[in-house]
Amino acid sequence: MSTPIRPSIEPSGIAQVLHGDRPATSVRRARAFDRWLVAHLQRIITPAAVRLELWDGSSPYDNSATAVGSVVIHDRRTLIGLALHPDLQFGESYMSGRLEVRGPLEPVVEALTRVSQPHMSWCDRVTLTLPNTLTASRRNVHGHYDLGNDFYRLWLDRHLVYTCAYYANEQMSLDEAQIAKLDLVCRKLRLCPGERVLETGCGWGALALHMARHYGVHVRACNISPEQLSFARERAAREGLADRIEFIDEDYRNVTGQYDAFVSVGMLEHVGLHHLESVADVLRRTIRPDGGRGLLHFIGRDVPCPLNPWIRRRIFPGAYTPTVAEVATHTLAPAGMSIIDIENLRLHYARTLAHWSERFALVKDRVRQSYGEEFERAWELYLAGSQAAFATGWMQLFQILFIPRGSAPPSWTRSDPYETPRVAR
């Protein structure tokens, strides 16, 4: 193609693009080729009622009154990128400011998500077989979770729980719903005072602290994010729970000992498809064969599908959101575990993300000052895109409760967890 392509906008140029002070080149008229290409893209996304608009204001969408919002494409390079690799380029261009969304961000992303189809390309299949080595896992986790506790404190709930909350009723605040989630996990596991619990991927320690405080158990909680661990240890000491919780800097694959209960909330997504079987090894080794039980809480799928490539590049390198069938086949069956109970909390995650987005919007300027505009826009899109993914059923949130095959389930019926919360809501 001989059409000259506009050079990339450097971060320093974002402010100009976003705030109207655009370089002279960006207001030049779109050519016939540009109009043809944007019309083609508009047809592909037709049911979405999202209006595409070119840098000169032209648009193939003739009914802007019904559109939930507009996507403004600022240059030809972005337009071509969107045509060639929309899943990656939408995020890249939004982040760099070469693409703008006019109107509320989440509904636009949700509308676009609804017209997408999950698929697994040849390239995805190859990429997914690449192992997350111990070193790679540390690097991946460090990149996301060690952004600084201060960053997460700006917009998470007060206990820093960075996983799907459980809105036991629809009026709950984010803080209440996170506590309700911690408690739901404990009740599903039927924790009893004095029992030993292993938690892998403990984040800032909120679940470990909740289990130790309200259920009287001894917790061994591991994580490979130093920032999170030091926060968790400080909190345990401050709250007088240090004698009941051991926070250890260890990869889940290296954990030793045998426990009454195993729990992992929001870690399975990070182990990668290739390593679901290494989780099986851990379960087989660590769960007491008679009377032990485990719970996995993770973002999953209905059909095997890699994460959006932009999310993999910018937010969660090495992550994979597995299906129930994949977890059952590669983790639970080889570990000798029986599925007792599965719950899908997809819409609870959509609501959690809506709450996070609301709170993030309030601190947007502070994030921009500390981390730069690209970072702030990337996170804004990541939160909105994730909310859209759960709202549309593109992604699921599963809690799976399991026990060693042939052992007694922790309860005769599962009704109790919903009747007797240990913690007042």
Place this chain on the structure above:
Amino acid sequence: MSTPIRPSIEPSGIAQVLHGDRPATSVRRARAFDRWLVAHLQRIITPAAVRLELWDGSSPYDNSATAVGSVVIHDRRTLIGLALHPDLQFGESYMSGRLEVRGPLEPVVEALTRVSQPHMSWCDRVTLTLPNTLTASRRNVHGHYDLGNDFYRLWLDRHLVYTCAYYANEQMSLDEAQIAKLDLVCRKLRLCPGERVLETGCGWGALALHMARHYGVHVRACNISPEQLSFARERAAREGLADRIEFIDEDYRNVTGQYDAFVSVGMLEHVGLHHLESVADVLRRTIRPDGGRGLLHFIGRDVPCPLNPWIRRRIFPGAYTPTVAEVATHTLAPAGMSIIDIENLRLHYARTLAHWSERFALVKDRVRQSYGEEFERAWELYLAGSQAAFATGWMQLFQILFIPRGSAPPSWTRSDPYETPRVAR
């Protein structure tokens, strides 16, 4: 092997064998070979504390005080059969009386089940790919379900529910627990008055009648057992529910129309591994895309494994008990469905079967008079063996609730089904 093998006992000889009046040949002394072989079998089942005994009273088990019971092998042919193909020959020999169990049957079978390992042989894999054609399905169903309503009326609950009951509390009777199961299914599906429900494999119609009576829905219920259908139609007419239920003589693959809810209790085991995808076609066609939901209640496994070969030969030809992963992969994913909730009621089935066995024992003589001794012994073993399979975790009972991908789940949390039973227990 040159040892002469005793000819097969014909059914007419069973009484002699069972009641001590054995043919003279059977009391001849066991040879060194027999004692070597039975000692070998005893070692294999060692952890089971089940005593093996030969026809002359000799046994390699030296601690009969701790044994839960004895398996008495009446002839060499049975001994060799057990060594070569235990899974099939145990049932065949028990049924024909060539093998006897002294002591309570279920604990012995349970102990033997615990020391078995589920496995899928080469031959199993081939067999499982054989399709259940429409004709074969009718033949398979006819063989089991058309034994005569009178037969099932002898020992099932009063509404003739021939699937796992739900003991909402441990004191429930079988009758109460079957009603509780019907109601649990309705509440999981959140049925509303006026809705249209499709039920495939409706048995004697108990669930269809319960849904129509207590939830005010219109039910289309299909089955391919003429005896069951005529019973169900009569009951609907007698109870004044005929205008709300249509019982149709149709294979699940041929059902048409679109419904608010789909439900199938105890049918998926009969479709065969090869036909899990044909269930997907039905779900995709019949469940309303927006707001529809479905429930599959079926006997399943933790790992892929064929049914016991004796059960396949004598009780359920063409049946296969799938794993959650198989149902998710071959039925729900291709149907475009999202898993909302899974519950494993394994121990409830063990209890249901214990209740069935108790009731069966009370009518044993009548069954023997009407259907013969082989039949009665086969059913006695089938019930005890199934109870053992659920008690040991060899088999599972799954209820899977699902919805079309991206549509709204029937409820915000799942707590309600346990709090507000529509029917007094």
